[in-house]
Structure formats: C-alpha cells, structure tokens
Amino acid sequence: MTDTTLRRWHITDFGRQHLRFSEGAIPEPGPGQVLVRVEAVSLNYRDLMLLDNDYGWTPPLPFTPASDMAGTVLAVGAGVTAWQGGERVISTFVGGWLDGAAPEHAIAMGGPGPGMLASHVVLDAQWVVAAPRTLDAAQAAALPCAALTAWFSLVETGALQAGQTVLIHGTGGVALFGLQFARLHGARAIVVSGSADKRQQALALGAAHALARDGDWPAEVRRLTDGRGADHVLELVGGANLGRSLEAVAQGGRVSVIGVLEGGAMSGSAFDAIRRRAVIQGISVGHARALERMVRAVDLNRLEPVIAATYGIEDVPAAFAHLAQGAFGKVVVRF
Numbered sequence: 001m002t003d004t005t006l007r008r009w010h011i012t013d014f015g016r017q018h019l020r021f022s023e024g025a026i027p028e029p030g031p032g033q034v035l036v037r038v039e040a041v042s043l044n045y046r047d048l049m050l051l052d053n054d055y056g057w058t059p060p061l062p063f064t065p066a067s068d069m070a071g072t073v074l075a076v077g078a079g080v081t082a083w084q085g086g087e088r089v090i091s092t093f094v095g096g097w098l099d100g101a102a103p104e105h106a107i108a109m110g111g112p113g114p115g116m117l118a119s120h121v122v123l124d125a126q127w128v129v130a131a132p133r134t135l136d137a138a139q140a141a142a143l144p145c146a147a148l149t150a151w152f153s154l155v156e157t158g159a160l161q162a163g164q165t166v167l168i169h170g171t172g173g174v175a176l177f178g179l180q181f182a183r184l185h186g187a188r189a190i191v192v193s194g195s196a197d198k199r200q201q202a203l204a205l206g207a208a209h210a211l212a213r214d215g216d217w218p219a220e221v222r223r224l225t226d227g228r229g230a231d232h233v234l235e236l237v238g239g240a241n242l243g244r245s246l247e248a249v250a251q252g253g254r255v256s257v258i259g260v261l262e263g264g265a266m267s268g269s270a271f272d273a274i275r276r277r278a279v280i281q282g283i284s285v286g287h288a289r290a291l292e293r294m295v296r297a298v299d300l301n302r303l304e305p306v307i308a309a310t311y312g313i314e315d316v317p318a319a320f321a322h323l324a325q326g327a328f329g330k331v332v333v334r335f
Contacts, residue, residue: 064115146173162186243268
C-alpha cells in the first residue's frame with residue numbers, strides 16, 4: 001500500500017461555514033474490516049441537513065459528512081474472505097442491513113456511521129458491495145443512497161410493472177433515478193417541478209409529462225391517466241404535499257414517503273387515503289442485497305446516472321453550495 005496520508009473534510013461546529021480540511025494518518029483495517037481508497041463521493045440533501053443540525057439527530061463533533069462513495073479496496077483485516085484487495089466497491093447506505101427487515105443495530109453512513117468525505121475509510125467488510133463494471137467512480141458513487149431509494153420504492157417494495165404510472169416530485173437524485181427506473185420497467189413517468197428549465201430537462205430524459213408545481217397537478221395527473229391516477233408516487237417534498245399526492249394516487253396505489261423538504265410534519269386527508277385504499281410507506285433507502293440487484297440491473301442495461309457537476313477535493317464547500325441551490329441530478333466530489 002503506497003498511500004501515506006489521510007485527507008478528509010469535517011465540521012467543528014454546525015453550518016457549512018465550519019467545514020474544515022485536515023490531514024492525518026491512514027487507519028488500518030481491524031478484524032472483519034476493509035480499508036478503501038475513496039475515489040468519488042456523491043452528496044445528498046441529507047448531508048446538508050446534518051451539517052446544519054436540522055435532521056432530527058445531532059451528530060457528535062468533529063463530524064465527517066457524506067454517506068455515498070466509490071473506491072478501491074486497499075487492504076483487508078483478519079477474517080475477511082469476500083475481498084482480497086484491488087476490487088472496486090461502493091458503500092452501502094445502511095451498514096448492517098443485509099436483507100429482509102432492518103435490524104436494530106443497523107447504522108446509516110455519514111451519521112451516525114462513518115463519513116465518506118475522506119480519501120480513505122475503514123468499513124465493515126459487509127458494508128460495501130461490488131461497484132458496477134459499466135460506470136466510472138463518479139457515476140458509481142451516485143448509487144448507494146439516491147438510486148437505491150428509488151429502486152427500493154419502485155421495484156423491491158412496489159413491484160413496479162410495465163404500463164403503470166409513476167408520479168415523481170422534483171428533479172434531484174432520487175427523482176431522476178426514479179424516472180430512469182420507471183422507463184427501464186416500461187412504466188410512464190410524470191414529473192412535477194417548479195422550474196420550467198428542469199421540466200424540459202426531465203422531458204429530454206424520458207419523462208412522459210412534466211407538470212408545473214404551482215398548477216393543479218393532481219387534477220392533471222388524473223386527466224392524463226384517464227381518471228385512474230398514479231400507481232406509484234415518489235413523495236420527495238413532504239409536508240402538505242403528501243395530501244396533494246393522495247389526491248393523485250390510483251386505487252390501491254403506493255405513496256413512498258422519502259423527502260422532507262417542507263418539514264418533518266405531514267398532512268393530508270385521511271378520506272383520500274381511505275377512498276383510494278392507498279399504501280403509504282416510509283422509505284429509508286434499502287438493504288445490501290437490493291443494492292446488489294440494482295447494480296446488476298444498471299450494468300445489464302448500461303444505465304447512466306445523471307451527474308449535475310463534479311468538484312475536486314479542494315472545492316467541497318462549493319459542491320455543498322451547488323447542492324443547496326437545487327441540482328438537476330447528483331453533485332459529486334472526486335478524490
């Protein structure tokens with residue numbers, strides 16, 4: 001192993017203005033662990049919320065943010081047989097959640113689990129999976145949280161079928177992966193966005209329709225589906241938007257509650273949920289087996305994540321600023 005210096009970003013107090021760059025010694029992997037040289041990290045809105053102490057959980061300081069990375073295994077600890085060194089890997093978002101229901105000891109990366117915004121990370125050997133062969137590091141780093149959230153909502157728990165309609169809120173990472181997975185399965189995607197430019201970009205990416213957020217989009221969704229409504233809703237806004245999503249969902253349709261852009265409290269009509277026999281499910285990413293299945297689908301179909309921009313290691317504050325402004329796709333930091 002020729003690497004000699006650990007480089008990382010961390011905060012010493014809450015707020016992006018307190019982001020600090022530091023160097024140190026590279027850690028050694030212990031029993032059951034792997035040391036990964038990080039090549040790219042993608043940022044999520046959750047990372048911004050944790051930096052601002054606005055997530056409902058306060059990370060201990062100093063704190064290294066970010067949950068999603070792609071890199072190469074440099075060394076393995078005693079007892080590790082799944083990896084030998086040299087493999088390209090991506091992190092799992094929820095460490096310890098391998099399959100089935102999430103165990104109580106499962107831990108999210110980037111808080112309270114290890115943060116990925118570093119040149120090297122030590123992880124449990126089961127907290128990484130093989131990276132897609134068809135993607136570079138920046139693209140692969142976009143998968144662990146945003147892509148798996150969309151996949152888990154639509155495919156693993158939603159049993160998405162050809163011919164169904166998927167209603168998607170926004171044009172961030174989860175939203176655009178949802179659009180791509182809908183098309184991959186022969187489903188129709190309808191995107192709701194407050195930006196005219198981003199609505200045009202969504203149409204270019206393959207959305208069947210792109211609706212203005214300030215319009216009566218629930219009525220328009222029902223009109224476009226001949227009164228049926230959407231079979232799946234990726235609810236990425238939260239707050240009162242859930243109630244409007246319930247107006248647009250089909251009989252027996254599924255609303256996946258994912259985002260909290262309008263706050264942690266939700267509101268909506270119970271009568272709409274009851275009349276439409278809607279399934280309302282909270283989604284907190286997904287398990288390692290689902291991530292592996294999704295990676296195989298990405299490789300077989302040569303799906304390419306939408307990358308809004310890439311930044312160098314010295315430009316992490318600018319990358320977070322871009323994310324805060326609202327990006328079409330994923331914001332990635334390269335190491």
